Amino acid sequence: MHKVSVTAPVNIATLKYWGKRDTSLNLPTNSSISVTLSQDDLRTLTTVGASDDFKEDKLWINGKEQNLDTPRTQSCLADLRSLRKQLEQELSSQGKDFKPLSSMKLHIVSENNFPTAAGLASSAAGFAALVFGIAKLFELPQDNSEISKIARKGSGSACRSLFGGYVGWEMGKLGDGSDSKAVQIAEEDHWDMKALICVVSDAKKEVPSTSGMQLTVKTSDLFPIRINDVVPKRYNEMVETIKQKDFEKFAELTxxxxxxxxxxxLDSYPPIFYLTDTSKKIISAIHELNSQGTVVAYTFDAGPNAVLYYQPKDEEKVKAFLEPYLGHLNEWKDGKGDDEKKLDGVSKLIWTSVGGSPKIVDDCLIGDNGEPL
Amino acid sequence: MHKVSVTAPVNIATLKYWGKRDTSLNLPTNSSISVTLSQDDLRTLTTVGASDDFKEDKLWINGKEQNLDTPRTQSCLADLRSLRKQLEQELSSQGKDFKPLSSMKLHIVSENNFPTAAGLASSAAGFAALVFGIAKLFELPQDNSEISKIARKGSGSACRSLFGGYVGWEMGKLGDGSDSKAVQIAEEDHWDMKALICVVSDAKKEVPSTSGMQLTVKTSDLFPIRINDVVPKRYNEMVETIKQKDFEKFAELTxxxxxxxxxxxLDSYPPIFYLTDTSKKIISAIHELNSQGTVVAYTFDAGPNAVLYYQPKDEEKVKAFLEPYLGHLNEWKDGKGDDEKKLDGVSKLIWTSVGGSPKIVDDCLIGDNGEPL
Structure with missing residues (x-):
């Protein structure tokens, strides 16, 4: 068995991806930007094994075998094997030795180090790890931007998890998606940024983002101005704030x-709600804090969880401010939160920071028998 | 003392007024449409008295004397006195007898029959009653559309309370506001419509609509498409649905x-939130009900209260559907609500219907001494 293990990070968009212009290729209606979070805190670990002994492709996620026979996963596997096949033909034509990995079946074992209860979409890190892992096993010469196009077919935002630091997903214009890819705007050590994930409990089942975004594309009267005017302008501005490390402007845009x-x-029909009263209390609290100078930026994905970005120099200020709201969750201090301000809807805090790109690791999730360990 | 008493109705917009292009004249950024509610259930009763004995203009609302010295109220009084003066000059030139009301001081006493706790903005009915009452006392020949321009200066949406039934507020184009007025789209007996106000308790102090709408005008990137494209098209469509009595389409547009x-x-910066989790549960419930055919339309003003419109033929269906949610509030049945579905955030229900225009009544709120009774 030939195998490799990799980890891939979670990314949280600061300029949101919402809307597909092509649903099968996951081509977006607008470019987006994200911050990659540290794999020390949040990551998917994936081991990919290839062997002549394997009878079929298999995938296990968090200990449970999954159906691999989905168009998206199949599309990723086909693209990667095609690139490997191309490489094998080149090596062959050069008379070089190689393993015929493109024709072997794969066993893929994947584990997230964050609980489902954290409410984080795991598909971005998951597809990034799967695609990056196979690309490494196949020793593909393509760079991460090229590989990101394949991850994109698995899950749109997965393409951004191919890079560390600050990442743009250029929407592209071509019908085949060959120019819709992730690019790195800045390395993680260009601008040290902290992130705090406030996990908000929500009784209600949320509208899945795939169907939600298509409902918005189809029904929202306000959506056209967002994708045609607002986001293109904001993309360029946000890239600039990252390069300039202008936190105040970065926070406002985010x-x-x-x-x-x-x-x-909300303008979709029927309307889609992801923000709860707890989310809104967090938003109001942040604007109150920032009224004395911008310290924190909030952003919410397709759910009630807040992700807060702030600079390391402001960490004590952020903790002191949040204590009355979130004191009951914090480990940094024993003091109880202020009952009046307390945000009972927040069930968990994850303190993390900007982090690096996917990497090869020693940990291995596949045993010698080709099954999960 | 010369006096007259009038009542004026509440109106609830189905096409929203949000944004001023001129804040001192209350000229809107878009036309709007409302349904006037029955004065049997909700109304402002206002008695206006004029006397040579009065030393100054005075106003009492719900038993408390108010400051009359606000630009908006002064603007209404000045316009009405100017029209009365014009009338007096005409009568004088015709050698006719008249009382010099334009130079007398006014005592105005006003009472709402709905509690503040109902969470309904009272300024529309209040200014409509004040302006209509003085116009009647002054025996002004102008029609209600003309009078509505004066009420508009007191409170924008007050202009729509000058008519019963289905009312449009044409935004107008002129800088002086002389073409920004209410017009009746259809009488109340053209289309019998029921309304249910669900009063939602909200701990938080809301952003007042005047400052809220100006923040939206100034900061929302999505706002331009709403006022330039979405609302103008919707105005014409909604007028048509009212004329055709097409409830399904009327409900969707509303x-x-x-x-x-x-x-x-929400797109304003900082964002403004009026809908609470309870509001959103009502919205979801209505879409669930409507999935079998449109029965109810919801609309929310600058607050968490829902106003539901439905047709009389569907009253039993609406009550049966709402019972699990609102059974604890309903008087029509003793049954308790379903605890799981129960909307604890709803504190009061007001069952009403479309109603008529302001009218002169016999009730009187001013005593012979010129003070409130």
Whole structure:
């Protein structure tokens, strides 16, 4: 058995991806930007094995065998095998030795180190790890931007998890998606950024993002101005704030874009709600804190969880401010939260920071028998 | 003392007024449409008295004396006195007898029959009653559309309370506001419509609509498409659905416009939230009910209260559907609500219907001494 293990990070968009112009290729209606989070705190670990002994492709996620026979996963596997086949033909034509990995079946074992209860979409890190892992096993010469196009077919936002630091997903214009790919705007050590994930419990089953975004594309009257005017301008501005490390402007653009995205959800018909009263209390609290100078940016994906970005120099200020709201969850201090301000809807805090790109690791999830360990 | 008493109705917009292009004249960024509610259930009763004995203009609302020295109220009084003066000059030139009311001070006493706790904005009915009452006392020949321009200066949406039934507020184009007025789209007996106000308790102090709408005008990136494209088209469509009595389409346009308005609030910076989790549960419940055929339209003003419109033929269906949610509030049945579905956030229900225009009544709120009774 030939195998390799990799980890891939979670990314949280600061300029939101919401809307597909092509649903089978996962081509977006607008470019987006994200911050990659540290794999020390949140990551998918994936081991990919190839062997002549394997009878069929198999995938296990968090200990449970999954159906691999979905168009998206099949599309990723086909693309990767095609690139490997191309490589094998080149090596063959050069008279070089190689393993015929493109024709072997794969066993893929994947584990997230974050609980489902954390409410984080795991598909981005999951597809990034799967695609990056197979690309490494296949020793593909393509760079991460090229590989990101394959991850994109698995899950749109997965393409951004191919890079660390600050990442753009250029929407592209071509019908085949060959120019719709992730690019790195800045490395993680260009700008040290902290992130705090506030996990908000929500009784209600949420509208899945795939169907939600298509409802918005189809029914929201406000959506066209967002994708045609608002986001293209904001993309360039946000890239600039990252390069300049202008936190105040970066925070404003991030918060505005989160609100803009949720506004188009509310303008969908029937309306889609992801923000709860708890989410809104967090938003109000952040604006109160920032009224004395911008310290924190909030952003919300397709769910009630807040992700807060702030600079390391402001960590004590952020903790002191959040204590009355979130004191009951914090480990940094024994003090109880202020009952009046307390945000009972927040069930968990994850303190993390900007982090690096996918990497090869020693941990291995597949045993010698080709099954999960 | 010369006096007259009038009542004026509440109106609830189905196409929202949100945004001023001129804040001192209350000129809107878009035309709007409302349904006037029955004065049997909700009304402002106002008695206006004029006397040479009065030393100054005075106003009492719900038993408390109010400051009359606000630009908006002064603007209404000045316009009405100017029209009365014009009338007096005409009568004088014709050698006719008249009382010099334009130079007398006014005592105005006003009472709402709905509690503040009902969470209904009272300024529309209040200014409509004040302006209509003085116009009647002054025996002004102007029609209600002309009078509505004066009420508009007191409170924008007050202009729509000058008519019963289905009312449009044409935004107008002129800088002086002389073409920004209410017009009747259809009489109340053209289309019998029921309304249910669900009063939602909200701990948080809301952003007042005047400052809220200006924040939206100034900061929302999505707002331009709403006022330039979405609302103008929707205005014409909604007028047509009212004329055709097409409830399904009327309901869809009403719900979409409420969502669109709240979306631009959320897109303001900092964002403005009026809908609470309870509001959203009501919205979801209505869409569930309507999935079998449109029965109810919801709309939300600048607050968490829902106003539901439905046709008389569907009253039993509406009550049966709402019972699990609102059974604890209903008087029509003793049965308790379903605890799981129960909307604890709803504190009061007001069952009413479309109603008529302001009218002169016998009730009187001023005593012979010129003070409130």
């Amino acid at each position: 918060m505005k874009d989160s609100n803009s995205f949720h506004a188009t959800c | 719900m979409k416009d409420s969502n669109s308005f709240h979306a631009t609030c």
